[in-house]
Amino acid sequence: MSQIAIHQEGQQNLRIQARKGKRKPLGPIILFIAPVMIFYAAFVLYPLIATLYYSVHTVEPVQGKLVTTFVGLENFKSLLSDDIFFLSVKNTLLWAIAGPVVEMLTATTLAFLVYFKTPLHRFYRVAWFTPMLVSGVIVGLVFRWIFNYDWGLLNSTLRAIGLDQFALNWLGRRDTPIWVVIFVHYWATFGYSFILLLAGLTAIPEELLDAAKVDGANTLQAVWRVMLPLLRPTFLTVLILSFMGKMRAFHVVWVLTSGGPMHFSETVATYVQKRAFGWRTLDLGYPSAIAVFWFGVVMIGVALLNRWLRSRMD
């Protein structure tokens, strides 16, 4: 009997002994998992189920009492005739498509700059990730000052260099607020994609790059033919996370424009908030229907994106 066969037999025996001799300590396992499961059930599962429940109900005051009534798909039907909802969907989709593309391009470029240790690369690494550490509310407030028409940093700079005609009322027009919001959110979050991609680059084995060089590849060819293909799984993760982030974005929009003016920068998340808490009603049915519908859209979007990217990778 060869040594390999003896070793395999030994391993098998050990496994059998382990199964016979040891039972899983269920008590402690439950004890340690329970807090997390209770937290998950209370703050994730229950709200999710409650939202599903309310999406097919209305909550209305009747003779001084709140009455919950089953209405089937009525709330979802109402969505079809809600112009503000469609405007918010349009804005969010625009954001979810434009945002990740811009984010991927810049984050990848910057990750390569840092990876190849361009001058000041240590500073860049810190500088580009720092916005991620700032609260969305603070980011919104700061950029509201920056985009102030009268004395904001942007318009002051434009005027100082003689470009007065480009000093716009960025947050008070039909066309610019949504792009301002997209830009500010991008500024605040692209550091996350940058760090993930940098981590992906760092994980590429040096041997592969050395082999490419031995085969006569220059740096550009090594990047194009070796590093980018190996980064694809990271791209997939980053793209999906970025897409989901845009589809759910709330803080920056809320502080910067509150969805205005006239809903021109409204997103689905801010509209749900308005319908749930700012609509002079206690009915959670309609906002829940929007949330459920959008949850479905995000799930389908992620699944399609995943499938498409995986097929491209294969």
Add this chain to the structure above:
Amino acid sequence: MTKKLYALFALVLVAAFVLSACGAPAAPETIIQTVEVEKIVEVEVTAMPESKPEGGKTLIVWWSHWANEPAKRLVIEQVVKDYEAEHADVDIVLTWWDKNPLRDAIRSTMTAGEGAPDITTFDSDVTEWVEAGWLADLSDAIAWENLAPAAKQDGTYPDLGFPGNYKFNLSATNYMLLYNPDIFAELGIVVPEDYQFTQQEFLDVVKTCKAAGYAGVADAIGNRPYPGTYTVEYSLFTLVGPDDFNAYTLGQKSWDTPEARAALDYSVALRDAGIWPDSFSTMTIDEYHVYFHTQRKSCMLYVPTWYTGRAFKPVAEGGQDPNWHPGMLRNPEMEGCKACNMLKGGFESGYAVLSSTKHPEVAKDILAFFAQPKYGALWTAVTNSPSIILFDPSEDWPSDELLTELGQTPGMWDWYWEEYAKVYSPQDIGVSFTTRCGEFNDAFTSVINEGLPQGLITVDEAVEMLDAALCQ
């Protein structure tokens, strides 16, 4: 192995108990709450203790907004102090909030069925609280004769099937138009003897201001859904009078009428003349007060009587120089006006007793206690806002000692009240309400506060959008 795991868990538990015992006693817990004002500021509020009798005392929990208005807090705290002094068996715990988080918290606690306070801030447009049966009827609790007559009209909802009185009002909101006398003098603008420009004269004033580099008014919509509505509201109110005005602004009447269109057209003319500041989209309510009284970049300011809450603070906190005296104007007289010389009035937030309280009689008694003339006088003297509680200044005005004790300088703001009495006292007050359904409220804000002032829509589009959202 299992025993070791149990032992480890037990050790963690024991350590947790020991550590928690070493911590601070469970005295009032402090939480940080984010409040939106000029910018996001943090206000410390004391977490609400459970409402249960302690040592034989009845505990009343009172949630109030005005976290950022120290003068108003002073008055409420004085009332609480006086009540507790007269009622040794009652403890009142006051908690200060910003308005929106307070509303959310009431909604959460009332829906959950526990944790709600006994007394809360209440605005009469939050009809959903009334319809849900969350408010106690105050009809028999308050000495209504102590309040201005119109106070009882606010906070009653016979159309919704709730004919009781659910709101205790303590402060009036009258809609003023302030001007900067220095700028007016500089530009040669002369105020009419009756303090009221005509429609055309007012438009010319705005044009003159704009030509000299000043905004017509300072108002902006950075963090409020209403300052942009003033041009339409003031002119429409003057044109049609309070009853029709309420029908329009509550979404009960089509805006496709000559009067409504005239008000919208006039608002557009004022916009084109340069009435709004350049930072109209982003400037916040605190910032535009400073823009008017300290930076002095606008000729005028549309503002209700709660101007004093922000302006009469110390200069270092964003208040105005007490030695600078803005002038007051009446609403411009619109051509064909029905309420040519009427002041648009309303009510500030008031208080309500929640139906979930375990001590309804005590909670109502506290509000009844508040409705005394001396507190109306104290409110006016300290907050410089007109009180809804009627009082006789010669009898009820607080002593200089009390005012000094409360950090006030007696007589400091007399000039303000003298100007107010001169300009507005001869006018009748027409009461306006803000109880709108959700769709119309959103359309009103979008169209009148945002769209029209920023030139994003035409008057025809405004009328179409408002009419499409009328309340059923």
